[in-house]
Amino acid sequence: MAQDPVQLKYAGEITPETAKSHLSILASAAFEGRGTGEPGGEKAAAYIAEEFEKLGLIGPVNGSHFQPVKLTRTLFDVRDFTIDGKSFANGKDFYFVGSGPETAINANEIVFIGYGISDDKYDDLAGINIEGKVVLVFSEGEPKDAQGNSLITGTDTPSEWVTSRTKRLQNITAKNPKLIIAVSNNIQESLERFGNRLTQPRIALEESGTNPAAATTGTPVANISPEMADLLLARAKTSVAKLTGKIGDTHKPQSKTYKTRLKTIFGAVTEPFTSDNVLGYLEGSDLKDELLVITAHHDHEGNQNGIIFFGADDNGSGTTGVLEIARAFAKAKADGHGPRRSILFMTVTAEEKGLLGSNYYSRHPIFPLENTVVNLNTDMIGRIDDKHLRGNHNYVHTIGSDKLSSELKVINENANATYTHMELDYMYDDPKDPMRIYYRSDQYNFAKHGIPVIFYFSGLHPDYHTPADTVDKINFEMLAKRARLVFHTAWEIANRDKRLVVDSNKE
Known part of the structure; x- marks a missing residue:
């Protein structure tokens, strides 16, 4: 041409x-x-x-170049997170993922649920009622035998409980706990890598007649380090290492309710705002x-x-x-x-x-x-x-x-x-x-x-x-x-x- x-x-x-x-x-x-x-x-x-x-x-918008886009900004605000009298900061020491209205928790006990796995070969949640409770779960890994094989797959191939990003969490939230506290070895790395992206406000299109702050989409999750988890378990004179060790030694769940002291206040705060698309018409x-x-x-x-x-x-x-x-x-x-x-x-x-x-x-x-x-x-x-x-x-x-x-x-x-x-x-x-x-x-x-x-x-x-x-x-x-x-x-x-x-x- x-x-x-x-x-x-x-x-x-x-x-x-x-x-x-x-x-x-x-x-x-x-x-x-x-x-x-x-x-x-x-x-x-x-x-x-x-x-x-x-x-x-x-400017095609009634003579203007600006089309105002109606949005909402929802901040999940954690006003307090105190373990045994020691305060921790969201986005600095740990990070929360959640939605829904303001909630206050003053817990004297916590339910440890191991890896949060429910499988025919291994079930952390068998016979345990966690509805309305604060639960502590290992958010990574799965139980293994002495040879390092998964108890679920029977081989060194990880099960879906490890490879899926959502399976573990969906299993726990289906049983309606009040708060999930998820222990990970990678919390500090995530905080350093992603900074306040983990805690920045969620921006969405405004939907008339709804209040995003009041809409609950799932159980809130506090992602914490093993050190914070050990403080939660200190009154029960146990630790993350001891509990993982017991599961590894016995090949059986060690789910149990432990005494603790946890105070937290959290909830979503939503405000409307506008931000403009910019249009030029020829x-x-x-x-x-x-x-x-x-x-x-x-x-x-x-x-x-x-x-x-x-x-x-x-x-x-x-x-x-x-x-x-x-x-x-x-x-x-x-x-x-x-x-x-x-x-x-x-x-x-x-x-x-x-x-x-x-x-x-x-x-x-x-x-x-x-x-x-x-x-x-x-x-x-x-x-x-x-x-x-x-x-x-x-x-x-x-x-x-x-x-x-x-x-x-x-x-x-x-x-x-x-x-x-x-x-x-x-x-x-x-x-x-x-x-x-x-x-x-x-x-x-x-x-x-x-x-x-x-x-x-x-x-x-x-x-x-x-x-x-x-x-x-x-x-x-x-x-x-x-x-x-x-x-x-x-x-x-x-x-x-x-x-x-x-x-x-x-x-």
């Missing part, structure tokens, strides 16, 4: 230099990691709206009622205990891509080469909290979803991933392009063959992809409504979701090239005679 000189001219608006200019601002310390509902996130939204305004894009000509949506999420992990998660690649790079593509199309229209179909450029909030901003838009679309012909989504397009680090850097992962439309993948491939000449990597299109990447970014909230999508992605790297995801690591040549591919694909879809077909379902 021959290159179109007009298309080529406006693709040239997308450059490494202009991309670096945007990203150096969005991923700067001043934007504090662009946390949802935090000052840095609001600052990012304001910056993007100002850029859309400069480009002459229309009206088309003869096919203006049909719409392309080009997206990226502008939020990241914010400022955690004074440590900024800059989010240069995730997803300052994709946000920069949208700004660059928007400028190219706006310039084309100003010069008399506007698109036939309309284009909505949108950066969404709260992707990191569960694709919430795009979910909200799909529930409250500014333009009818039935008129939306495609969503092209850029999420992390600025780095070289582990797979390509020692090989070809001239690539992009294009995900989902043939799941709903047989034409979309062909259009994208032709645009690449004609203009950008990259390796198109389809590894994440494999239905058996264990990471399920296709479902983990904002395009999925369009795809689930039957709208064809492509997710452009440069892949995972060691700085993903760490404070080290900084501007100096970005490959701006590749960021610009990947954004140009999105531009060329969008140009073709916006200007072709026929609307993109929806003729397949490879979900």
Whole structure:
């Protein structure tokens, strides 16, 4: 296919230099990691709206570029956790996972339930009523014989009680204890590695008529160290080591009620707030009622205990891509080469909290979803991933392009063959992809409504979701090239005679 000189001219608006200019601002310390509902996130939204305004894009939300997304912030607050008179801090010494209203516990006894296993060959919960009780459980491992074989499998292969992330906990919660205290050797490592992510507020879409603080989703779990567990067991003159030793020696459960002293007050506190999607609308000509949506999420992990998660690649790079593509199309229209179909450029909030901003838009679309012909989504397009680090850097992962439309993948491939000449990597299109990447970014909230999508992605790297995801690591040549591919694909879809077909379902 021959290159179109007009298309080529406006693709040239997308450059490494202009991309670096945007990203150096969005991923700067001043934007504090662009946390949802935090000052840095609001600052990012304001910056993007100002850029859309400069480009002459229309604010389609009653004249505004902002679509307020109604969210709730639920903090699981632990006001007290005291063992035998010694106080411990949630997020520093241990961490809680829970929901539901404020609860106070003043316990003089605790039920030890071993590994929390209920199996034909070994049952920690046989004959024990734990309803409404505080229980102590080993959250790792399982009983073994002298040869190191599992008592459940009879071999050195671990049972499902070890390999499943949920089986043990589901077994215990089904019996309705008041509080589960789970002992792990890895508590301090988890606290050091994940910081306040373990205790940060849970953000969700506001659901009218419900109170997330009052909604109980399961028994609260306090994850503690063996040292804290030993303090709980001190009055009974036993310890974690003694109890595991007894189970190992006898090959039998040692479940029993022990005297202790535990005081704790915990519960969920919920407040409503809003955070904005940012929209810039470029009206088309003869096919203006049909719409392309080009997206990226502008939020990241914010400022955690004074440590900024800059989010240069995730997803300052994709946000920069949208700004660059928007400028190219706006310039084309100003010069008399506007698109036939309309284009909505949108950066969404709260992707990191569960694709919430795009979910909200799909529930409250500014333009009818039935008129939306495609969503092209850029999420992390600025780095070289582990797979390509020692090989070809001239690539992009294009995900989902043939799941709903047989034409979309062909259009994208032709645009690449004609203009950008990259390796198109389809590894994440494999239905058996264990990471399920296709479902983990904002395009999925369009795809689930039957709208064809492509997710452009440069892949995972060691700085993903760490404070080290900084501007100096970005490959701006590749960021610009990947954004140009999105531009060329969008140009073709916006200007072709026929609307993109929806003729397949490879979900």
